[in-house]
Amino acid sequence: MKFYYAPMEGITLYPLRNIHKEIMGDGVDKYFTPFLTATSVHHFKNREKKDVLPDKNYAFDDYGNQVVPQIMAGNAGDFLWAAGEMKKLGYEEVNLNLGCPAPTVVNRHKGAGLLQDPGHLDEMLYEIFDGIEKGSFPKVSLKTRLGFKDEAEAENLMNIYAKYPVKELTIHARVREDFYSGSPRYDAFERAVSAYKSNGGKADICYNGNVSTINIEETKKLTFDNVMIGRGLLTDPSLVRQLKGGEGLKPGELKEYLDRLYAAYAEYIPEDRNVIFKMLEHWAFLHVHFKDCDKCLKTIRKSRSKGEYHAAVNNIFASCEFV
Ligand SMILES: Cc1cc2nc3c(=O)[nH]c(=O)nc-3n(C[C@H](O)[C@H](O)[C@H](O)COP(=O)(O)O)c2cc1C
Incomplete structure (x- = not known):
């Protein structure tokens, strides 16, 4: 099982990533950047550019494999532009944000907003994976929720994801309307994984949602390959070491x-x-x-x-x- 540090806007920027890695060592396999917005004018903000510069990510000698830029985009063209920029910097993987619940993002049909229109999402993914095959791009992983309003939406979403050569599928076991609160929807997560696999989905599955030392046993019962942790690592920077059987925070x-x-x-x-x-x-x-x-x-x-x-x-x- 691999452990990932979840993307968190304004928080998992390079100062935190570098210091966490320097102090806690190699326990976390991948650190995801907060989302970079792929705008229609194909221009990143200066702070977004700075966050992915190789020399700012000094703690990662083979940074291409350990830092994963996350991209927020509403269409394939903008996503491919951003992914191409990341390839030029040396990144081997980029992650598409399909989970941000913020109204300003959702209203622009980005983040979790994309889950509201599965037809458009399917077309977008078709164009992304078609484009990736033809050019020089990093591999693409997805970070999704179980649905927008209702966990029953997951089955259709999983059918769509299963059609594409996704590098890894991270599922935050909530729907958009849950935002970040309440217990993760463990049963719906299991049903989603099963739908993904029965539709031929081949990507590794990464579980995300409330992972901590308290509920690790409950989490371990689920079907997944890897795990992504956000607030648990902010609360206890040594959490991954502990989950691997090591010492608690000193x-x-x-x-x-x-x-x-x-x-x-x-x-x-x-x-x-x-x-x-x-x-x-x-x-x-x-x-x-x-x-x-x-x-x-x-x-x-x-x-x-x-x-x-x-x-x-x-x-x-x-x-x-x-x-
Ligand atoms: C302050 C904050 C900022 C977040 N920013 C992002 C983001 O930029 N991209 C993203 O995919 N998820 C974002 N998330 C969601 C987390 O990556 C993660 O899915 C969520 O917190 C659930 O995992 P956890 O219970 O381990 O924290 C954010 C969450 C929080 C609390």
Whole structure:
């Protein structure tokens, strides 16, 4: 079984990917970038371009196999343009986003919006895989949900995916209307995998949804080859090591991770205040490691300068029991 770090907009950018890999080693097999939007004008935003530059991904010597750019596109032409750009940078795989639930994305018929019109999705995938066969492109993996409104939509979607030479099919076991909450739809996931395989689908299946040490036994009962983890890794950066039977997170290790992440974000964005905002996105998940930490956490949240932030972080490590 392989372990993947899920794409998360604004979070799994290169500072996090590099620092996570440096501190946690080779446990995670692939890191997915947050989506890059393939616009009709065929131009990436500067921050999107920067995120996939080989020299920014310094922790990945054979980065082509370990960082997977994810692309958000509403049609095959735009997707193929973006995939071609990734090939030029050396990437061997790109991932198509078929799951983003944000209204602004869905209304533009992208992300999970594509699941609403299976006819268009089928045509789009036909053109993508036809194009890929004819040119120099990376392999294409898909990241989908079970449907838009109803998990019963999965069967038809799986029939469509099974027709194409997909590198890997990641299924987030929810529908768009679930957004990110509630229990994953485990039974519907099983039915979807079975529909995919019975329709001749050959790609490896990657399971995604709420993987943590708490529900790993439930997850392991499912039918999949690999697993993708998002919030579980934000909450516990050592999760993959633990799932492989290794040690739990140690306080010193978490401290180093936080310090190095701060330094990496400080190079990525200019002002202390913005760096602290980025770190607070992590603290929203990481605070669970500190018992009765409300007061200390509040001081971290209120910090306005690098000095205040680091003092507050030192204080939480010194004052609150690590759990
Ligand atoms: C803040 C946030 C940003 C996300 N951004 C993306 C994204 O850019 N592309 C994508 O395919 N999924 C995105 N996701 C979904 C995750 O990749 C993943 O499918 C979801 O969080 C469920 O997995 P988890 O329970 O392991 O976190 C995002 C999720 C969160 C919480």
